[in-house]
Amino acid sequence: MVEVQRVSKTFQRIGKNGATELKALSDVTISIREKEFVSIIGPSGCGKTTLLKIIDGLTPYDGGEILINGKKVTGPGPDRAVVFQTFALLPWRTVLANVEFSLELRQLPREQRTATARDYLKRVGLADFENHYPHELSGGMQQRAGLARALAVNPSILLMDEPFGSVDAQTRQLLQEELLELWQREQKTVIFITHSMDEAVYLADRVVVMTPRPGRVAEILDVPLPRPRIPDVVRRDPKFVDLTNYIWDSLKKAMENHH
Numbered sequence: 001m002v003e004v005q006r007v008s009k010t011f012q013r014i015g016k017n018g019a020t021e022l023k024a025l026s027d028v029t030i031s032i033r034e035k036e037f038v039s040i041i042g043p044s045g046c047g048k049t050t051l052l053k054i055i056d057g058l059t060p061y062d063g064g065e066i067l068i069n070g071k072k073v074t075g076p077g078p079d080r081a082v083v084f085q086t087f088a089l090l091p092w093r094t095v096l097a098n099v100e101f102s103l104e105l106r107q108l109p110r111e112q113r114t115a116t117a118r119d120y121l122k123r124v125g126l127a128d129f130e131n132h133y134p135h136e137l138s139g140g141m142q143q144r145a146g147l148a149r150a151l152a153v154n155p156s157i158l159l160m161d162e163p164f165g166s167v168d169a170q171t172r173q174l175l176q177e178e179l180l181e182l183w184q185r186e187q188k189t190v191i192f193i194t195h196s197m198d199e200a201v202y203l204a205d206r207v208v209v210m211t212p213r214p215g216r217v218a219e220i221l222d223v224p225l226p227r228p229r230i231p232d233v234v235r236r237d238p239k240f241v242d243l244t245n246y247i248w249d250s251l252k253k254a255m256e257n258h259h
């Protein structure tokens with residue numbers, strides 16, 4: 001279980017006119033069950049990436065608490081892995097070596113690292129590309145490689161920051177379906193940031209709507225759609241249509257209240 005309790009974050013910047021403060025997050029509370037899939041949606045700059053980095057343990061926070069299974073988060077750990085907004089693959093390493101990279105911090109023998117990395121590349125459909133370099137892959141394939149790298153450490157919590165933002169609509173649809181299959185198979189907790197209402201609803205058990213900066217939780221909505229979710233069926237379900245419309249209104253309202 002991931003408990004975000006009244007978390008706030010203010011960034012300090014030293015500029016020409018002295019120190020300025022920017023409040024990115026204010027009093028954010030979200031409680032995420034084990035194996036739950038939660039989407040987070042909110043305007044650009046409202047602190048979504050910041051929140052994900054705080055949960056990952058990369059960014060210190062100045063108010064509130066993050067608890068994972070009751071234990072306070074004080075830094076990164078093997079229970080969590082991030083798939084970043086940008087691909088973040090190492091360009092000078094092959095696909096296989098990129099996936100092995102996340103295993104190098106563990107004290108695993110070399111052959112075991114390679115075997116594990118190969119296994120995850122197979123799971124994301126990149127078995128034939130292990131010796132390619134990132135620039136030789138399409139955007140969707142780079143996303144898959146990033147996913148394989150995060151999965152290879154077998155985290156129980158997968159943190160995803162707009163992982164499918166930069167691929168075409170068809171590839172995005174395919175990656176969404178693959179992610180759901182994988183999530184169902186591997187039983188992980190997923191926190192998934194997106195700008196797409198359609199994607200948020202299609203994937204998640206619950207959708208968190210955030211306000212403009214400083215980001216707060218505007219609403220948390222249940223997604224009452226059955227699984228497995230067949231894309232064409234789900235998107236024609238009146239509940240799907242209603243919910244995406246509702247989220248659109250909720251985001252609009254959050255923006256209006258802000259100004």
Ligand SMILES: Nc1ncnc2c1ncn2[C@@H]1O[C@H](COP(=O)(O)OP(=O)(O)OP(=O)(O)O)[C@@H](O)[C@H]1O
Pocket residue numbers: 011012013022024042043044045046047048049050051213
């Ligand atoms: N390291 C940092 N130092 C100073 N300010 C930062 C830092 N990281 C983020 N910010 C500021 O915090 C605010 C929230 O940024 P964040 O990246 O979390 O937004 P976001 O919701 O992920 O936006 P987007 O949807 O565009 O990705 C922004 O105003 C940003 O300028």
Ligand SMILES: [Mg+2]
Pocket residue numbers: 048049050085161
């Ligand atoms: Mg972001």
